[in-house]
Amino acid sequence: MTKSAPKVNYLKDYQTPAFTVDSVFLEFLLQPEATQVTNRMQIGRLRAGDLWLDGESLDLLSVHLDGEDVTSQCRVEETGLSLSTDKEQFELEIVTRINPEKNTALEGLYRTSGNYCTQCEAEGFRKITYFFDRPDVLSVFTTKVVADKSQNRYLLANGNLTESGDLPNGQHYAVWQDPFKKPCYLFALVAGNLEKISDTFRTQDGRDVALEIYVEPRNIDKCEHAMESLKRSMAWDESRFGLIYDLDIYMIVAVDDFNMGAMENKGLNVFNSKFVLAKPESATDVDYEGIEAVIGHEYFHNWTGNRVTCRDWFQLTLKEGLTVFRDQEFTADMLSPAVKRIEDVKRLRSNQFPEDAGPMSHPIQPQSYIEMNNFYTMTVYEKGAEVVRLYHTLLGEGGFRKGMDLYFERHDGQAVTVQDFRNAMADANGVDLQQMHNWYVQSGTPVLKIESEYDAQMQTLTVNCEQSLPETEDFKPLLIPIGFGMLNSEGHSLQLQPIESHLQTVELRSETNAVLKMTKAQQQFVFNGVQTQPILSLLRGFSAPVKLSYDYSDQELALLASADEDSFVRWEAMQTLLLRTVQAKVAALKSVEEYAVPQLLVDTAEKLLLDHSLDPALVAMSLTLPELGYIGEQYREVDVDAIHQAHNWLKNGLAQALQDEWRNTYLRMQDDSEYRYDKRQIAERMLKNVALAYLGCLAQHQERVFEQYRAQHNMTDVLAAMKIMLHQGHSQTDQALQDFYQRWRGDNLVIDKWFAMQAETQNETALEKAQSLLSHPDFSLTNPNRVRSLLGVFARLNLVGFHRADGAGYQMVAEQIIKVDELNPQIAARLLGPFTHWKRYDAERQKLMRAALQRILDRDNVSKDVYEIASKSLA
Known part of the structure; x- marks a missing residue:
């Protein structure tokens, strides 16, 4: 393409x-x-x-039009073919190469590793x-597929196999x-010399479905x-949605x-082979969970995407x-709902919130695009799933299921809109959505933003809520369900008694748990019978994808972290304490003041480690420091060096x-039995490795870390350990890197x-290491996984290397993006x-990043994938 701006597509x-x-x-x-x-056709x-x-x-x-050759009558353009005809019904045959x-x-x-794939x-x-x-x-x-039999043992396409034979x-x-x-x-087609494993599944209506997974023989x-x-x-x-598979065979191919x-x-x-292939020696718990989730996601699409598709x-x-909502619920049911919810929130905040705050910000239903591939985003997927979860939270499991049933009853076999989904949810439950x-x-x-007022004499609590969308003109208030509870100073949950006039906007889910239904820009909720100054437990279960502003004291956060009945609130409270400590250290570094790790933080962490009744995974996630990128998101201007220094200092x-508690926790979580992908083992491995990460900061425990690597369990x-x-x-x-x-x-x-683990390592030689890996014989710009594992990880997660003050990190990644754009525009974008x-970032880094973006954009053959993002970023 040329430098002229590509066409913009609009929903209107x-x-x-x-x-x-x-x-x-x-x-x-x-x-x-x-x-x-x-x-x-x-x-x-x-x-x-x-x-x-x-x-x-x-x-x-x-x-050919109804058998007549009309090739010469067609107008062939760069983006398509046009033909003039006044026929109402006709057969059109087109042959291309x-x-x-x-x-x-x-x-x-395309063809990869000798196999054809679409x-x-x-x-x-x-x-x-x-x-x-x-x-x-x-x-x-x-679909009929014809190919050389010696090079293509299997010939696969959509649906059921109706005929096959030799030629x-x-x-x-x-x-x-x-x-x-x-x-x-x-549409799909796969052909090649693959191997397969087979199984069957008996459906609720008594049919046996053949299941086949095809992979390379190795x-x-x-x-x-x-x-x-x-x-x-x-x-x-x-069992959950009453949805039964509809073909005779279900096939998965890994490439x-x-x-x-x-x-x-x-x-x-x-499938990308990353989300199919696993065995304990070569795949992590995260890999196993990812495979289960993505397998589920694509299978669930059979109804939510295939039988009912997009207009x-x-x-x-x-x-x-x-x-995504469905696969999240599936994983939660297979493992731990509490832990899964926290994982999803972390992913949303680390990836989607920054997207919302950047130049590519868009609603979950974009109103325009240049290249559609650029809108397979965290906003459309993850925030979209959070919006679906709002229906579930507001309507409950039974109401949501009724809405889903009506959605399929109305729209099976159709291409529909988000309004059709919302109407089904509303009509099935008789509510206005x-x-x-x-x-x-x-x-x-x-x-x-939430503020509270406690009246000791009247024993009432007033919760004042205000919602906003920063930098949004003509903001229209959102329907926000707020998970809510209260604790006393001992950490015990208090019974909730909304005043009578608020019974329509406060839905009690239990004596101590409620959902506040916020519909206005400013709204008030009042509770009676509050005998003591309460500590508020807010946004339980992360009930809406919002940023919560509430003035908690450190002591209140410590109490919530150790006592709240909601796992998300406990995790959030501890993470906020950790974040505040890093922020305080950043401020101290700038003012050259002394600052020590607060004793309250140490005591709260110790309490979590010593509470053996807690899910080890919840403890592990609570005590893992916030990611550098997420910390940076809290600042208007990111101080790369200070954040990195403060993060290391706190760890x-x-x-x-x-030290003693980490060592004891590590030993208590040790399990030398055979690897199993189950909730208990996953949680114990998670906490054990968090403990090891802290011990690894101390010179006297280096050998313990190496021992875990050497065990190859x-x-x-x-x-x-690596x-x-x-x-x-x-x-x-x-030594370990070479051995690995x-x-x-x-x-x-x-x-x-x-x-990836080398690309993520943050130190003064991070860029040089990444550059050396570019010339490694196993690196290839044509393999998306390899590009993501080195360049993607380095640019996204290596705060120190990518944002090096001299701009060399920006230059290196920009050079590679230009090369990748010539091969695979989707990955380059x-x-x-x-x-x-x-x-x-600071003024000098801004200048250097802009220069890198301009260099990427200033090419005659820049793809529209890259053009759209680079031009919007510079605008």
Whole structure:
């Protein structure tokens, strides 16, 4: 493309399709560099006008209209093909040729490691053939795949296998038919010399569904957890939502080169191998949980995304926000609801809140875009899931299920909008949810300011709430449920008695737990019978995606951290104490004052460590220091060096002050039994490794860390020890790094970890280490996982290296983004994220980051993916 601004797409310009496609027959003659695609469509007219089909990078061979060659009558442009016809019903056959081998963008049909694979969401199908590449054109697809049998043992596509056989010249074929209408973004094809594992699942209606997972032969021993996760997903969706799988077969294929985590193509899900492959020696607890969650996510899409799909891409959160909520609930039910909720909040705050505060800020229903791939964002997915959770919180489990049932009853087989979902929730429960619309169309993170007034004589508590969206003109108040409780000074929960006039806005969930329903910009809630000055427990369960402003004292936070009945509030209180301590140290560093770790903080941490009745995972998460990036988000101007110094100071201080407790906790959590992916073992490993991270700050415990690495008990423990050694600069670090590489040099996913943990290590040589890894023989710019593990981790998580004062970190990453953009624009655009926050840094760093962004933008061939983010960042 040129430097001229690309076209902007607007939701307000949406028009219904001019044609329908009743059925599609696709035939692929697979060749690495010259695959021929025959596309035969049965088309019906809906309104007057020429026929326009989307298409990019296609070699057009022929076009036939009802058997007549009309190739010469077609107008072929860079983005599609147009043809003038006044027919109402007709058959159109288009033959094109494409080059899968050279498709490094990994959109459309591409070839990787000798295997063919497709990725069509959002607009990749137009790189396979000319078509109506939009989600509101639904068709029945039949796919015939023809290929060399020696190079392509399996030929897979959507739906059920209806025919297969051998052909002359060493070829064979397979025909797949998907009986359910779908948009072309859900099309999939896979072919290659893969291996598979098989199983079956008996549905509630008594059918046996064949389950198959396809991987490269060297990975066949790492599929068991993925298969078990799939079966658990299917059983959970039946029991929780009454949703039953609808085809005879469900297939998963794992590939190393994939832009996304996975893709929910109907009946044939294509996965990044990161979210399929696992065994204890090579995968961590986080990997296991991620596999279970993503397997569930893509399976749940069968109904929330496939059977009911999006009308247009502005409705993306309709399927993604809803399905993220469903996979979060699934993981919570499989493991620990409390821990899962905290994990989701951490992810939201560390990634989505900054997105909300940056130049790419957008509502969960964007109103415009240049490149749709740029809007597969934390806002659309994670904040979208939080908005879905608001329905669940407001309506309860039973009410939410009624809404879901009505949604499928009304819209099965349709392409619909977020309004259709909201209407189903409202109509099923007989409530007005129109105010929920404001969550969809306003960008930014709301601020919820709360103040309280206690009247000892009247024994009443008044809670004054105010909501706002900073820097938002014409702000429309949001419907905000506020999880609420009260404690006395001993830490006991108090009974809640809202005054009679507030019974409509205060919903009691138990004697000590309530939801305050806030609908106005300013609103008051009053409680009677409050016999003592209470300590408020606010936003229980993180009941809304907001920033809470409430003036807690440190003593109140300490009490909440050790006594509240809500796990999120306990975690949040401890994290706030830790954050305040880091902030106080940053201030002290700037004023060159002395500042010691507060005794209250040490005592609260000790209390948590000594309370053996608590979930070890909750203790571990509570005592893990806030991430550097999250700390930086609390400042208008990020002081990179001071934050890093204060963070290290606090970690070392807590390590020293609680040395005996960390050691005792580490020993108590030790478990030499066989690795299991279960709630108890995961929690104990988590707390053990947090304790080890603190002990690793102390010279006398270096050998303990190395011993854990040397034991090679499981990858969770190995990686934890390896990261501690890297971050603390232990004497055996180089030895362990080399040993780790030699052990795992044949396993791509583990070598990704090897790159990532070095890229994240923050010290004065961080940039030089990252630069040296760029020239490592195992690094490749064409593999998205490898690029993310080195460049993505370095730019996003290495505060010290990326933001080095001389700007060398910015220059290095910018150079690589330019190279990646020529190969894979989607991945290049995602690497730009850390640059978008350039205004948050000091004047010199701002200048250097702007220069790097300008250099990325000032190219004749900049992709529209990169153009959109870079130009908005500089605007």
